[in-house]
Amino acid sequence: MVRFETFHVEKYMDDHELTAKYNISETCCASISVDQLVALSEKKDAQVVDLSRKMLYGEIPGSDALRSNLARLYSTKVGTPLPKENIRITPGAIGANQIVLSxxxxxxxxxxxxxxxxxxxxxxxxxxxxxxxLWRAQAEKDWIPNTEELKKMIRPNTKLIIVNNPNNPTGAVMKKSWMQSVIEIAEGHNIPILADEVYRPLFHSINPMDPEFPPSILSMGYKNVIATGSLSKAYSLAGIRVGWIATRDPEMIERFHRARYYSVISVSGIDDQIATFALSQDTIHALLARNLQLARTNLAVLEKFMIKHDDYAEWVRPQAGTTAFIRFSRDGKPVDALDFCERLQEKTGVMLVPGDKCFGDEFKGYVRVGFVQEEDVLKGGLEQLRKFLRKDFDDVKLAE
Known part of the structure; x- marks a missing residue:
C-alpha cells in the first residue's frame, strides 16, 4: 500500500485560510475573475467560453489552441521552436508533477x-x-544550492534531479550559469531534470536583459528535461485548474501521455477555453504586466516593513515569484514558528505559514509570506503584524 506523508503546507492552508481576515500566505498573484481577464485583454468584446459547445471530453491532450499558445511562449528567442505536440495539459502544476514523478x-x-x-x-x-x-540550499548562500555538492550526490541509480525555479518558499532565482552547471552534471550521466517552473515568468527583481537571466530549462540545449507550470501563480487563475507538462523529448511526452490516461483523460473544456484566452497574444502581456507591477509595488511595501523590524525579522530578499521566507527571532533565538503563526491569526486574523511545520524542522523561526495580494490586504496584514510584534511578540514561544 502506498503511504503518503501528511502534506503539511496544504493541510495548514486548508485548516486556516477560511478563517483568515488577512491572508498574506497565499502564493498566487491576486486572483481575478473572467470579467477582469476580459477587461485586461485587447479584445474587450471577446466570448471567452463558447456556451453552445457540447460538453464532450474534447481534445484529450489539451486543445490545439491552448498548446499552441504555450508552445509559442516556450519558443521565444530560441533557435528551435517547441512543438505543441510536446505539451500535455493537466489539472494544475500539481497534476503535472504527479504524472512526471509517477x-x-x-x-x-x-x-x-x-x-x-x-x-x-x-x-x-x-x-x-x-x-x-535533499539538495539543501542555505540562507547564507542566498538560497542557491551548491552544484559541487550535486556532483557528489550522483549515484548509479540516480533517476531524476528536481529543481524549483523560481523557488517556493524563498523567492530565489537559480540563474543561467547555475542552470547550465546542473545540466552539464545531469547530461554527463544521462539523468532527466524536472524543473517546476510554476512561478515563471514572474521575475520582478531581475532584468530580462541581465546575461544571467534564467531561460526556461527547455531552452538550455539538453533534451532530457521536463518543465511544469500552471495558470495559478503568475497568471492569477488558480480556479480554472490548468497546468501543463512540456519537454523536448517526444518519447518522454508519449510516456507521460500514457500515464496521464490513468488520472486525467482530459481537463475541463471550459477551463481550457479560459486558459487559451489568458495565454493569447491579445491578453497575456497585459495580464503579466499587471502582476509584475503588483509584485514590485508590494515587495517595496514588505521591504519597508522588514527594514523597520530588523530587530525581529531577517530575510534574503526574493528575486522572483510571490513568496518571501522570513525568519523571526527574539533575544537572538528563533521563535516557534507554529506558535507564532497560530497566535498571530487568533489575535489579528493575519495568516502566515510556519516554515518549520510546512517546509522542514530545520527552518526554525521561518514563516512564508505571500506578498502578491491585493495591496490593501498586504498593507492591512502587515499593520496588524506590526501591532502584534509590539504587544504580543514576547509571549510567543521560542523554538526548542
Missing amino acids: SLTGPGDHVICHYPTYQQLYSYPASLGAEVE
Missing part, C-alpha cells in the same frame, strides 16, 4: 530534490518507493 521514479530509484521547496516534489516520489536525497 512515470520516472519508483522503488530502487535515487532522486535528488532541490530543498526547501514544495513538499510534493520530494514526498511524492518517496511515497512511490524512491530514495529521495
Whole structure:
C-alpha cells in the first residue's frame, strides 16, 4: 500500500485560510475573475467560453489552441521552436508533477530534490518507493544550492534531479550559469531534470536583459528535461485548474501521455477555453504586466516593513515569484514558528505559514509570506503584524 506523508503546507492552508481576515500566505498573484481577464485583454468584446459547445471530453491532450499558445511562449528567442505536440495539459502544476514523478521514479530509484521547496516534489516520489536525497540550499548562500555538492550526490541509480525555479518558499532565482552547471552534471550521466517552473515568468527583481537571466530549462540545449507550470501563480487563475507538462523529448511526452490516461483523460473544456484566452497574444502581456507591477509595488511595501523590524525579522530578499521566507527571532533565538503563526491569526486574523511545520524542522523561526495580494490586504496584514510584534511578540514561544 502506498503511504503518503501528511502534506503539511496544504493541510495548514486548508485548516486556516477560511478563517483568515488577512491572508498574506497565499502564493498566487491576486486572483481575478473572467470579467477582469476580459477587461485586461485587447479584445474587450471577446466570448471567452463558447456556451453552445457540447460538453464532450474534447481534445484529450489539451486543445490545439491552448498548446499552441504555450508552445509559442516556450519558443521565444530560441533557435528551435517547441512543438505543441510536446505539451500535455493537466489539472494544475500539481497534476503535472504527479504524472512526471509517477512515470520516472519508483522503488530502487535515487532522486535528488532541490530543498526547501514544495513538499510534493520530494514526498511524492518517496511515497512511490524512491530514495529521495535533499539538495539543501542555505540562507547564507542566498538560497542557491551548491552544484559541487550535486556532483557528489550522483549515484548509479540516480533517476531524476528536481529543481524549483523560481523557488517556493524563498523567492530565489537559480540563474543561467547555475542552470547550465546542473545540466552539464545531469547530461554527463544521462539523468532527466524536472524543473517546476510554476512561478515563471514572474521575475520582478531581475532584468530580462541581465546575461544571467534564467531561460526556461527547455531552452538550455539538453533534451532530457521536463518543465511544469500552471495558470495559478503568475497568471492569477488558480480556479480554472490548468497546468501543463512540456519537454523536448517526444518519447518522454508519449510516456507521460500514457500515464496521464490513468488520472486525467482530459481537463475541463471550459477551463481550457479560459486558459487559451489568458495565454493569447491579445491578453497575456497585459495580464503579466499587471502582476509584475503588483509584485514590485508590494515587495517595496514588505521591504519597508522588514527594514523597520530588523530587530525581529531577517530575510534574503526574493528575486522572483510571490513568496518571501522570513525568519523571526527574539533575544537572538528563533521563535516557534507554529506558535507564532497560530497566535498571530487568533489575535489579528493575519495568516502566515510556519516554515518549520510546512517546509522542514530545520527552518526554525521561518514563516512564508505571500506578498502578491491585493495591496490593501498586504498593507492591512502587515499593520496588524506590526501591532502584534509590539504587544504580543514576547509571549510567543521560542523554538526548542
